[in-house]
Amino acid sequence: MAKWLPPMVLIILVPTTNLENDDGSCRRHLSVLNWPQITCTNVDNSFFQHFVASPNRTHWIKCTNCSLNVIDERTFNFLKNNVSYVELQASRIRTLKRLAFNKLFLLKYLNLRKNDIDYLEPKCFTGIKRLLHLDLSFNFLKILTNNIFSDMSNLDILNLNYNQLFYIQPYAFAGLVNLKYLYINHNDLKKLEDKMFRYLPNLKILYLEHNSIVEIHQNAFFNLKNLNFLYLNNNSINFLVQYNFKPLTSLIDLQLRLNNLTEIQVSSFNGLSNLRTLHLSNNNISIVKPYGFVGLDSLKVLDLVRNKFVLIDFSYFDKMENLEVLWLNNNSISTFEISYKSEVQNSLVILDLSFNNLSMFNYKLLYSKMPNIKEVVLEKNSMNCDFFTNMYNFLQDKNVTLCVSSHCNFNETVVYIDDICSEVYVTSTDHVYNSTDFSTDCSTNFFGSTVFMFIALSLALFC
Structure with missing residues (x-):
């Protein structure tokens, strides 16, 4: 008779993180979009490595006042998950390592604003091909290296505002074929380089305000054929070369307020056949060269407020x-x-x-x-x-x-x-x-004199 043995059960004890810790570090609730959300407070970068709060049922993870320091491929080591929104704002992150988010393959929104990030390691964004919105604003980035966003073909919005960017390498934006909105306000860019936006063929809105831009290369806007809005306010631009904006055939609104322009050169805006509004206020413009505004066939609003004009010739506006x-x-x-x-x-x-x-x-x-x-x-x-x-x-x-x-x-x-x-x-x-x-x-004196003369004459006749 066969001898039956009781089945062996191997139990491996692994340290885990519960949803409700003793200190109440995490809680589950509904997000502003009515999706399941887990919000964690005051946790460090090892916290999520042993996380057992069913992320496969969670769409949104948010960290508040955390100390994550370094994000690497072990930080969000979720084998199965439905996480599509991650908010790590003000979480004291300094470094993003290779494959930092690759386990979050359904991720669509990633908020990394107000951290201490000064460098993006190559391939740190590999694996999140569905990402639509990346917010890196209010960090300390100085350089964007080649191919850093190459795995983000679906990205729609990229926010780089309030960094310290002074150089963007030639292939930094490679792969961003569907990007629509790019924000690079409040950085330290001094020059827009040759074809620096060539890999953004579907870009609609480009913000470059509050930099230190002095020079725009003649081919800086190459391949931006779908751009509708370009904002270059609050820079130090002092010269526009001929056909500077010629590739921008779909541009509707161009803003160059608060720069150092002193004159409008010949054909500065030639090629902007669909432009509707041109804002040049708060410059030092005093001269418009012949054909300075040629090519602005669709322009409806021209803003030349607060410049240095002493003389205006109505012929400046011919062909508009x-x-x-x-x-x-x-x-x-x-x-x-x-x-x-x-x-x-x-x-x-x-x-x-x-x-x-x-x-x-x-x-x-x-x-x-x-x-x-x-x-x-x-x-x-x-x-x-x-x-x-x-x-x-x-x-x-x-x-x-x-x-x-x-x-x-x-x-x-x-x-x-x-x-x-x-x-x-x-x-x-x-x-x-x-x-x-x-x-x-x-008339009174004349009347009095006449009466006197008449009386005198009468007396003389009767006497």
């Missing part, structure tokens, strides 16, 4: 057949030249010349060059009463509102006219009163 709004306020314009040869701007609706030094200009000729104008703003210039009131009456007859503020209120204009003409009216009125008194006195 769709221009609707022209902002020239807060310059030092004392001369507004309008030639009979200048092209007619049929589309222009708003012209703002406020806060300049204009005393007069040929407003009748100007109106003939912009026959569909609706508002002309002339607040704070040097125009006298007669000129301003004549212009006001002329434009009013043409159904054009002459404004003295950005609000363009009719009553404000009337009050303004009263103010600038008050002294003239007072002087004129005093003069009329004095003339009237004098004529009255004269």
Whole structure:
């Protein structure tokens, strides 16, 4: 008879981390998206290595006030999981090692902002091919090395704001073929290198504000044929070469506010055939070279506020057949030249010349060059009463509102006219009163003298 032996059971004791630790370090709840979430507080980088809180049923892991220091391939060693959102904000992370997140193969959102990361080890993002959003803002990155994002073909948003980036290697963005939004604000870039964005053919929005950019290579924007919005505000750009933006055939909005531009070169914006708004305010521009704005066939808004213009020639804006709004306020314009040869701007609706030094200009000729104008703003210039009131009456007859503020209120204009003409009216009125008194006195004296002479003549005849 066979002898039956009881089955042997091997029990291996492995240190584990429970969902609810004695110190209450983790808790399960619903995320803002109503998904299962585990939030852990005050844990270190070894904590998740022995994590048994059923991550396969969890979509979201969040770490608050943690001390993770180094993330490597053992940190999130989950064999099976459905984790798609990981938030490690302000977790004192210094280094991302090779394959740091490769076990999180369903990951779509990774937040690493406000850490101490100054270097990304090669292949640290390998294995997370489904990632859509990567936030590395508020770290200490100085260089982006080649192929660092090469395994992220589905990435949609990359946030690199508030780092210390001064150099981006030529192949740093390789692999990001579906990236739509790229944020590199508040870094230390000084030059946009040749073809540095070549691997971003589907990019829609590019933010490069608050850097130290001085120079833009002629081919810096090569292959950005789908870019719609480019923001270069708050840099030190002092020169634009011809055809600088030519590859950006889909660009709608270009912003170059608060730079050091002094003049608009020939064909600086040529090729931007779909551009709708161009913002050049707060530069030092005083000159527009011939054909400086050529190629802006679809432009609707041109912002030249707070520059150094003393003279404006209306011919600067030739060939802008769709221009609707022209902002020239807060310059030092004392001369507004309008030639009979200048092209007619049929589309222009708003012209703002406020806060300049204009005393007069040929407003009748100007109106003939912009026959569909609706508002002309002339607040704070040097125009006298007669000129301003004549212009006001002329434009009013043409159904054009002459404004003295950005609000363009009719009553404000009337009050303004009263103010600038008050002294003239007072002087004129005093003069009329004095003339009237004098004529009255004269007629009275003449009448008295006539009576006296008539009496004297009568006495002489009768005597």
